[in-house]
Amino acid sequence: MADPKGFMTTPRQEWPRRPVEERVRDWHEVYVPGALLPIVSKQADRCMDCGIPFCHHACPLGNLIPEWNDLVSREDWRAASDRLHATNNFPEFTGRLCPAPCEAGCVLAINQPAVTIKNVECAIADRAWEEGFTSPRPPERLSGRTVAVIGSGPTGLAAAQQLTRAGHTVAVYERDDRLGGLMRYGIPAFKMEKHHLERRLEQMRAEGTKFRPSTAVGQDIGAAELRSRYDAVVVATGATAWRELPVPGRELAGVHQAMEYLPQANRVCEGDLEVSPLSAAGKHVVIVGGGDTGADCLGTAVREGAASVTQLDIYAQPGTERDEDAEPWPTYPKLYRLSAAHEEARDLGTAPAADADARLFAASTLRFGGDAEGRVRRLHLVEVDAGRRPVPGSERTLPADLVLLALGFSGPDRSDGLVDQLGLELEPRGTLARDAGFATNVPGVFAAGDAARGQSLIVWAIAEGRAVAAAVDRYLTGRSRLPAPISPYDRPMTV
Structure with missing residues (x-):
């Protein structure tokens, strides 16, 4: 000390x-x-x-x-x-x-x-x-083994860097035109400017990692063909299959998934678009979902000049102090936290009907209403109790020209054919099945990150990448000196 x-x-x-x-x-x-x-x-x-x-x-x-x-x-x-x-x-x-x-x-x-x-x-x-303490660390010698990493989010990048530094020849495949996964197109620039990502990618290139953007494995290249080219494959595609909201009016124009909305705003910042086709400018926006993705939508809509923005959270408003009985130290407690986006919405008064800031707590969506042209114009909601049961007489309506669904993700997206072409087994909840060594049912194919763990935090994603790299290194060489901070079965501390 x-x-x-x-x-x-x-x-x-x-x-x-x-x-x-x-x-x-x-x-x-x-x-x-x-x-x-x-x-x-x-x-x-x-x-x-x-x-x-x-x-x-x-x-x-x-x-x-x-x-x-x-x-x-x-x-x-x-x-x-x-x-x-x-x-x-x-x-x-x-x-x-x-x-x-x-x-x-x-x-x-x-x-x-x-x-x-x-x-x-x-x-x-x-x-x-x-x-200048972050100079590239290329390996002293190459192992002669090759690894394909599918996905360039934090898990894929961490795995690729560890395996490259261990001497293996690594290629990272990314279906988007730019690298970074959700860090590139899901995280707004006001939370992390993209130059932080770019300089890390340059470091990895200097170390020897190869990148293959705009390549969707399962479509642009067959998954089985890719497997035949490499000694090992790491599937780190993330949990990008978004959860739906099956309520009346979901089909109306103007109701979108958060991950349809956020990438467009990021592309404006990248210079690809002058204006987002889903811009919130001048619109009454309602965000369904009280998590971080919803807060990202909130901050984005505020910057685009929305007429109003309200965020719905199905949970009751939490307190500001830890409940020592329900969530004792050192677990991560559910507290009322004011993110930068919520601070902005509060100070600017973007949601006059909300509770403490832009959020309406204990609120559940009943249905959407639209106009004669089939566009969403209002959202009907109801207050719910602790058991998520509707409170009689609490139904109300919010104006809504743009509705964003930020309800989380259930597992890897299977639309590209990757999972089916490789014949990967799934867990009942839709994530990739793996054993204690991160290996799938297909020899030489490993699964890591949100695709196997389920939706989680960036620290868990990086830990998964480091751990799966050690597992792959051991598979290729018989032993490994790479650190493995977690096992596939580790979970955050809870009561």
């Missing part, structure tokens, strides 16, 4: 956000540029260096958090970068996109605000790029 009394003398201070009125006019990240480094060393001083760091256990990557907190407090940025990258291939991604279960597991959080672990992580990653 650089400062044994830091957790007693220094209050928690987070990376400040830019003023709402300023940031909603652009697509840049919401945080004040350069405002993190001046505060982060003192924030790292708050780490207690406790004997049993539960932050390790709360993070599936096994990040060495007290170690790099201590190094940051001493401003030894190179050593901090080494310790951070020892367990995480892409800390600039997790430092911006992860909801930080590590902070929920911080020992200090038992009775005080947790250490700003996520901010410290982001500061180390950004400083590492600024100082």
